[in-house]
Amino acid sequence: MVVDGLTDDSVDRLFHALADATRRDILRRCVRAGLSVSRLAEAYPMSFAAVQKHVTVLERAGLVTKQRSGRERLVRTDPDAVDGARQALDELETAWRARVDRMSGLLVDEARTGSGTEAPSGAGTAAGSGDGRETTEGQDR
Secondary structure (H helix, E strand, O other): OOOOOEOOOHHHHHHHHHHHOOOOHHHHHHOOOOHHHHHHHOOOOOOHHHHHHHHHHHHHHOEEEEEEEEEEEEEEEHHHHHHEEEEHHHHHHHHHHHHHHHHHHHHHHHHHHHHOOOOOOOOOOOOOOOOOOOOOOOOOO
């Protein structure tokens, strides 16, 4: 799936990044204002290094950018990248709705015309037995 220039790998990185609750929270916090990793780390019961790893995953997915401000590097959410996730989901929704519509159409057609897809005689039974029981030839009991 390609969404406005996003490759499959980009979409995978995007949804991998969004799959974690801490990373989604970091995105929410960094929409309002850029925050340093140190400031972000204060908000979570984990080490600075763990928060930095979360930020790195978000950065690789293109969901955040880091900008220097004095001695600090501020993490900011990129709203356009978040919009890319929405577009990818919209594309998937469109594809699945089309599939469901096609299946519904087939079911309606089948109901109108009668199934006509009855199982052939002997289906699910041992070849030629006709008694409805499967044989267990060659199997240990």
